[in-house]
Amino acid sequence: MQALVDRIQKDGNILNGDVLKVDAFITHQVDPVLMEEIAESFYQAFKEAGITKVVTIEASGIVPAVYTAQKFGVPMIYARKSKSLTMNEELLTTEVYSFTKQVTSTVSISRKFLSKEDKVLIIDDFLANGQAAKGLIELCRQADASVEGIGILIEKSFQPGRKLLEEIGVKVVSLARISSLENGKIAFIEGDA
């Protein structure tokens, strides 16, 4: 997606060699016009898949996921990293380890929101080590829901997440694919949409 690549070039910043800061338009301040274009790209990529739910994980997956869910006209569910006061029903639960933050979170979705009739599109802002997406696939599996695909805004293709998800056998559509953040430069390979 050229508009996303251009924006990363313009407003993205490299931190500590392998972390890309995109807080000016995705992860903190949000550009809704760009989000709408991102959602349209995911819609075009998955419109034949019969999607019934969009699933993401808090926090920064929520914004692109809700824009995408609106395009499909389906609900968006975000897995929670802490149990909310009102979450008193049966839960689907798994552990997600963040390599970047070096913490393990227990993530959950109320069982009542996913069922074996659901065809799920998983959306997340970054694909790095793939642990977040793998955890979401596991929650869908616990509900016997089928995962039709994974939509990623920014894939760090030099990290192992993409390979991990392809080995699981899920279709991955990444709008921007970064091959390197070395020497202060953001290098791209061709995106999937």
Ligand code: G4P
């Ligand atoms: P994964 O997301 O593929 O599982 O890989 P990893 O364990 O490395 O990522 C952990 C967290 O770090 C994720 O956020 C992910 O979005 C974020 N992340 C990974 N690489 C980058 C990067 O280059 N830039 C930025 N800005 N974030 C990155 P999270 O812990 O799930 O939560 P949240 O930050 O959305 O709340």
